Amino acid sequence: MVKQKVEEEIRSGIIMTVFSTASAVGKTLLSINMAAELARSGYKVCVVDLDLQFGDICNYLHLSPQKTIYDAQKAAENTVGQLDYGEYMTPYEYEDTIFSVLAAPQKMEEAYNISTQAVIEVLAGIRGEYDYVVLDTTATFSDLNLAVMDLSTMITFVGIVDFIPTIKNMKVGYDTMRSIGYEKNKIRFVLNRSNSKTHIELQDVEQLLEERFYHILPNDFLTAIDSIHQGIPLVINDEETALSRGMQELIEKYTNRARQRSSRKNASLSSWVKRLFK
Amino acid sequence: MPEYRVLLIESNRIMMERLSSVVRNTKNFQLVSRAMDAREALGQGGVFVPNLILLDIDAQESMQLVREFVRAFPQAGILALSSQWNAQAASTVVKAGAKGYLIKPFTSDELIAAINTFGNSGMGMISEVMTFFSPKGKSGKTTLIANLGMALAQKSGQNVAIIDADLQFGDMAVFFNLDPQSTIVEATRDIKFLSPISLNSYFMPIADHVRVLCGTKRPEFAEDVSPKAFAEMISMARSLFRYILVDVPSAFNPISVAAAEASEQVYLVSMISGGYEDKHMRRALDIFKAWPDYETKVKTIFTRVEPCDIQKQQQLETLIEYPVCSILPNEYLLVSEAANNGRMAVDIKPGSPLARSIDLLAAKICGRPHKVG
Numbered sequence: 125m126v127k128q129k130v131e132e133e134i135r136s137g138i139i140m141t142v143f144s145t146a147s148a149v150g151k152t153l154l155s156i157n158m159a160a161e162l163a164r165s166g167y168k169v170c171v172v173d174l175d176l177q178f179g180d181i182c183n184y185l186h187l188s189p190q191k192t193i194y195d196a197q198k199a200a201e202n203t204v205g206q207l208d209y210g211e212y213m214t215p216y217e218y219e220d221t222i223f224s225v226l227a228a229p230q231k232m233e234e235a236y237n238i239s240t241q242a243v244i245e246v247l248a249g250i251r252g253e254y255d256y257v258v259l260d261t262t263a264t265f266s267d268l269n270l271a272v273m274d275l276s277t278m279i280t281f282v283g284i285v286d287f288i289p290t291i292k293n294m295k296v297g298y299d300t301m302r303s304i305g306y307e308k309n310k311i312r313f314v315l316n317r318s319n320s321k322t323h324i325e326l327q328d329v330e331q332l333l334e335e336r337f338y339h340i341l342p343n344d345f346l347t348a349i350d351s352i353h354q355g356i357p358l359v360i361n362d363e364e365t366a367l368s369r370g371m372q373e374l375i376e377k378y379t380n381r382a383r384q385r386s387s388r389k390n391a392s393l394s395s396w397v398k399r400l401f402k
Numbered sequence: 403m404p405e406y407r408v409l410l411i412e413s414n415r416i417m418m419e420r421l422s423s424v425v426r427n428t429k430n431f432q433l434v435s436r437a438m439d440a441r442e443a444l445g446q447g448g449v450f451v452p453n454l455i456l457l458d459i460d461a462q463e464s465m466q467l468v469r470e471f472v473r474a475f476p477q478a479g480i481l482a483l484s485s486q487w488n489a490q491a492a493s494t495v496v497k498a499g500a501k502g503y504l505i506k507p508f509t510s511d512e513l514i515a516a517i518n519t520f521g522n523s524g525m526g527m528i529s530e531v532m533t534f535f536s537p538k539g540k541s542g543k544t545t546l547i548a549n550l551g552m553a554l555a556q557k558s559g560q561n562v563a564i565i566d567a568d569l570q571f572g573d574m575a576v577f578f579n580l581d582p583q584s585t586i587v588e589a590t591r592d593i594k595f596l597s598p599i600s601l602n603s604y605f606m607p608i609a610d611h612v613r614v615l616c617g618t619k620r621p622e623f624a625e626d627v628s629p630k631a632f633a634e635m636i637s638m639a640r641s642l643f644r645y646i647l648v649d650v651p652s653a654f655n656p657i658s659v660a661a662a663e664a665s666e667q668v669y670l671v672s673m674i675s676g677g678y679e680d681k682h683m684r685r686a687l688d689i690f691k692a693w694p695d696y697e698t699k700v701k702t703i704f705t706r707v708e709p710c711d712i713q714k715q716q717q718l719e720t721l722i723e724y725p726v727c728s729i730l731p732n733e734y735l736l737v738s739e740a741a742n743n744g745r746m747a748v749d750i751k752p753g754s755p756l757a758r759s760i761d762l763l764a765a766k767i768c769g770r771p772h773k774v775g
Contacts, residue, residue: 145570145571146539146540146571147538147539147540147652148539148540148673148675175538177537177538177653177654177685178537178538178653178682178685178686180538180677180678183677183678183681232654232685232688232689236654262539262652262653263539263571263652264570264571264651264652265570265621265622265624266655286738287738287741287742288576288741288742288744289544289573289576289577289741292573292576293571293573296571296620296621297571297621299620300620300621300622303622324742345676349676349677352676352677353676
């Protein structure tokens with residue numbers, strides 16, 4: 125514990141958790157693209173798959189990990205002093221972009237038997253080695269998710285304005301996070317698939333949440349699917365799409381590079397819409 | 403309402419007086435005979451032509467006793483009376499021929515509720531619990547369960563329950579536009595003090611023969627639901643419903659595992675959405691293969707299958723190396739509108755391809771010979 129404390133003082137990576145209260149809203153896709161864009165911008169980045177049972181990060185990146193978070197926490201448990209987490213990372217590399225992946229366990233029983241405390245210790249260890257640690261989660265307030273959200277710098281709350289039950293769960297989830305004491309500023313709503321088939325108005329959802337969307341990503345299901353089948357994050361793919369641009373803009377906001385460009389929260393929507401209709 | 407001619411057997415004098423008074427003061431109930439000793443009632447009770455026998459099973463060896471009463475009074479319904487709920491005892495007396503099980507002392511309302519609940523079909527231990535499990539999130543199972551529940555009730559004419567155990571973010575209440583007074587949180591909290599009749603009131607009626615036990619109102623209540631109490635609740639619900647459909651949180655967790663273990667059938671449900679659904683399905687199946695009877699117990703369903711035909715089904719079977727029990731077509735707009743309006747019970751028209759596929763599955767389930775065990 126003392127060792128970790130010292131490390132944190134030396135270097136303490138920013139932990140960005142990607143969370144949602146509904147599944148299949150694009151958490152994993154967003155996580156890997158956030159990681160890729162941060163890496164492309166020159167940061168040292170690690171993305172951790174915290175969907176321990178059914179994690180998709182390695183599927184989406186076409187990686188076959190030799191070591192996983194299971195091995196890392198096991199080693200941390202048995203090591204006195206500093207553990208080199210590099211050994212447990214699976215590198216992802218495409219053209220000039222490199223980032224690390226801490227994969228979900230290979231076996232289900234490994235996944236089922238990892239304690240929250242063990243994950244937290246691993247995260248404390250690796251945050252000392254990276255500028256950014258991106259955490260991909262599951263859509264539930266599990267012990268694990270609550271614990272990692274506690275130590276997160278920022279929580280990207282991904283939502284889809286799709287149908288009423290999903291929005292109800294977003295509202296209920298947000299209220300829960302506020303009630304357990306998370307600052308408004310720590311939670312950033314990102315709307316995915318903004319123009320999907322729906323009869324629900326964005327404004328109505330914002331009114332219900334009493335919060336604006338920090339960023340809005342366009343609906344481009346086919347591009348997204350294509351990217352996960354290719355195993356290449358959209359933001360580092362050669363082809364620029366509205367979706368990849370939208371993700372890059374999110375990272376620009378997070379890293380404060382977009383500050384001068386616009387202070388309006390919906391800037392990204394208007395900018396890509398404008399481009400589409402030019 | 404028919405007239406009930408009650409024969410009451412109760413070994414405790416004070417309880418006897420108390421129950422007698424309740425029976426006498428209940429409309430349409432007539433107390434025609436009473437006995438403290440069951441043997442005596444067997445010998446002499448027939449004179450009074452009872453059509454309802456309230457039989458205390460705490461004092462005697464119940465199994466044998468119930469059998470003898472069934473033989474002696476073939477035209478009468480028998481309700482077993484006990485001072486506490488005991489799933490084992492309930493199962494035993496119903497197997498022996500009793501219609502149901504009632505906790506004493508009871509009120510007039512509880513007596514009437516028991517008659518209404520157990521009246522026609524009997525509480526029947528023939529019940530089938532089905533858990534709908536999704537490996538990784540979004541599966542379309544809530545839509546499936548809602549519609550399947552209704553199809554089963556229509557086909558069988560028997561009681562169907564839907565239990566929303568997707569504890570944190572269950573959507574069943576929204577699907578049916580319910581504002582429940584009681585949810586799974588209260589039902590599991592109170593289970594120790596409940597009998598089947600009182601448990602029934604925790605379920606909200608949504609259509610003929612279909613009732614729903616709603617999920618938590620807020621995610622933080624989820625931790626109040628203990629897997630043990632949850633399993634006990636399912637076990638008790640068996641005496642109320644022919645079919646019990648349980649919606650559980652995705653992945654393996656204490657609640658989804660408890661539900662799966664309490665079930666006759668586990669349906670693994672996954673939505674085709676262009677990702678790695680087949681991989682997740684295989685991964686989940688691998689875990690269930692630890693069960694010796696997994697081939698009969700575990701079935702798979704894919705939703706949003708396009709094109710929804712036999713070739714596609716076979717292709718999926720090849721991918722997951724396991725039989726695919728059912729495939730459902732994509733009806734996104736139909737389903738989302740029905741859910742948005744809280745009209746899941748009426749908005750999915752019987753003729754739609756989705757409804758037809760679900761009907762087919764319901765027919766399979768109804769036609770299945772019941773396996774005792």
